[in-house]
Amino acid sequence: MSSGTGDGTSTLSGRGAGTAVVVGAGVGGLATAIGLRRAGWTVTVLERRAALERYGTAxxxxxxxxxxxxxxxxxDALRVRTVPYRNARIRRPDGKVLAALPLERIERRWGRPELLxxxxHLIDALLAELDRLGGTRIEYARxxxxxxxxxxxxxxxxxxxNSAVRTAYFGTRSSPRPIGTVAWIGIAGFETGLYGETWGEGRFFGMTPVEPGRTNWYATVPAATRARELREAFTGWHDPIPRVLAETDPATWVRYEMRHLYPALRAFAADGRVALVGDAAHAMTPNLGQGACTALLDAEALTRAVAAAGPDGLPGALDAYDAERRRSAQRVAFGSRTLHRFMTARRPALRDALLRMLPG
Ligand SMILES: Cc1cc2nc3c(=O)[nH]c(=O)nc-3n(C[C@H](O)[C@H](O)[C@H](O)COP(=O)(O)OP(=O)(O)OC[C@H]3O[C@@H](n4cnc5c(N)ncnc54)[C@H](O)[C@@H]3O)c2cc1C
Known part of the structure; x- marks a missing residue:
């Protein structure tokens, strides 16, 4: 494994660098490895799987x-392989529009659109960048x-x-908690042209663009729902929901048990040398679409703090990371969990009335 910056790695600080082990090669781990390599650190990534999982959700x-x-x-990688997300609506199962997803508001506020x-593709882009930077060893089946x-x-x-690092350094007070629903996700081989979410009683269905000729979909249902019952759960819902389910092969559907980390961690860093990022730190329900986003924000904030401080200043850098990210990520996790309750309400009439009052 190479080290230092002789391989063309750009350093973010001139204060020297150390050695890091990153456990997990998901979005959070790969992004953290990139940030550390750019700061000149020698990085080893340990991944338990023999190869990275390549399922196709957006x-x-x-x-x-x-x-x-x-x-x-x-x-650059981001701009090549993404599509903007606009014009999405929240609907009732009969197709009536209740509200707009706040995508245009996000675009106005931040000056660029939400992207899908x-x-x-995101995993490939992260791996390609690590490869370009050189000097990181990824050990699979480890x-x-x-x-x-x-x-x-x-x-x-x-x-x-299920972070082993969290359990070892932060104990078991915070642990994964099921919330009673599962999400089935998949990709349809056609463009529905109609995007957003449809909220019913105790379940909802979402569709987003992902790339030309395909539609990303997700269906959240009570936890006991099996694959063969999914089509039935959305029978009678507006077009094209039944068609999406009928025309995708159940063998390609991916099942997620919805869980979140509870209670929230008291710290994202320990012992002056250990930090958690992504789901290990704040696993959340996917309702706000922020799981991967917050993992990227963690990785960038952690590696920026570490680069600025150098190995000698590591304890202070980890404190700075904790201060920048913990409350913010935990607020998002709480918001996502609250939204999940709202979306899967058992008596949707009041919820739908509230939705209709939202600004368009
Ligand atoms: C239905 C659904 C839709 C979603 N939609 C969105 C969305 O639109 N936008 C969004 O931002 N997020 C979304 N998410 C959330 C997102 O998938 C995750 O939150 C995000 O990928 C977290 O990344 P991570 O790297 O922290 O963890 P993971 O992706 O879980 O990666 C952890 C890695 O660590 C490895 N590992 C685990 N244990 C060990 C061990 N002991 N030793 C070595 N390696 C180990 C695993 O194999 C894995 O590769 C969605 C989630 C669901 C369920």
Whole structure:
């Protein structure tokens, strides 16, 4: 493994660099590895899977996460493989429009649109950038089993909702909690031309663009719903929802149990050398479309603080990271959980009346 900056890696600070182990090669781990490499750190990534999972759901990339990607040097990749998300509505199962998703408001506020990018493309872009920077070793089929044995200046837990790093350094007070629903997700091989979310009683269905000729969809239903019951759960809902389910192969659907981390962690950093990013730190329900975005924001903030301080200033850098990200990420997680309750309301009439009062 190479180290230092002789391979063309740009340094964000001139204060020297150390060694880091990043556990987990998801969005958060790969983005953290990129930020550390750009600061000249020697990075090893440990990934428990033999290869990275390549399922095809689309991530919404909020403008703030786009800025984080720009700062990590991934702005170009972002622009090539994304589509803007606009003109999406919240509907009732009979098709009546209740409100607009706030996409145009987001675009006005931040000066650029929310973008959609398929998860495989984002993972590929992160891997390509790591490869271009050189000097990072990704060890696949390497589940971390003994966090205490890790020898490095910095240990980053980017190992998702069941984080072994979190359990080892932060205890089990905060742990994954099911919320009673599952999400089935998939890609339809045609463009529906109609996007947004349809909210029913205890369930909802969403459709977004993802790339030409395809539609990204997700269906949230009570946890006991099996794949063969999904089509039935949306029978009678407005076009093209039944068609999306009928024309996609259930073998390609991906099932997620909806869970979040509860209660919220008291710190994102420990021992002056350990930090958590992404789902390991604040796993949230997907309702606000912020899981990957917040992982990117964490990675950028952590590596910016570490680059500015250098290895000698690591404890202070981790405190600064905690101060910048913890409350903000936990507010988003709380908002997402609250929105989940609202979206899956058992008596939707009041909810729908409230929705109709929202500005368009
Ligand atoms: C239906 C649905 C829709 C979503 N839509 C969006 C969206 O539109 N926008 C958005 O921003 N987010 C969305 N999300 C959330 C998003 O998928 C995740 O929150 C985000 O990918 C978190 O990234 P991460 O790197 O922290 O964790 P993960 O992606 O879980 O990565 C963790 C990695 O660590 C590895 N690992 C785990 N344990 C170990 C171990 N012991 N040793 C070594 N490696 C280990 C895993 O194999 C994995 O590769 C959605 C989620 C769902 C369920």
């Amino acid at each position: 991530f919404g990339i909020h403008p703030t996460a786009q800025t984080a990607l720009d700062r990590l040097g991934l702005g 990018m398929s998860r495989p 589940p971390l089993t003994d966090p205490g044995a890790l020898v490095a200046d910095l240990v980053v837990g980017a190992d998702g909702i």
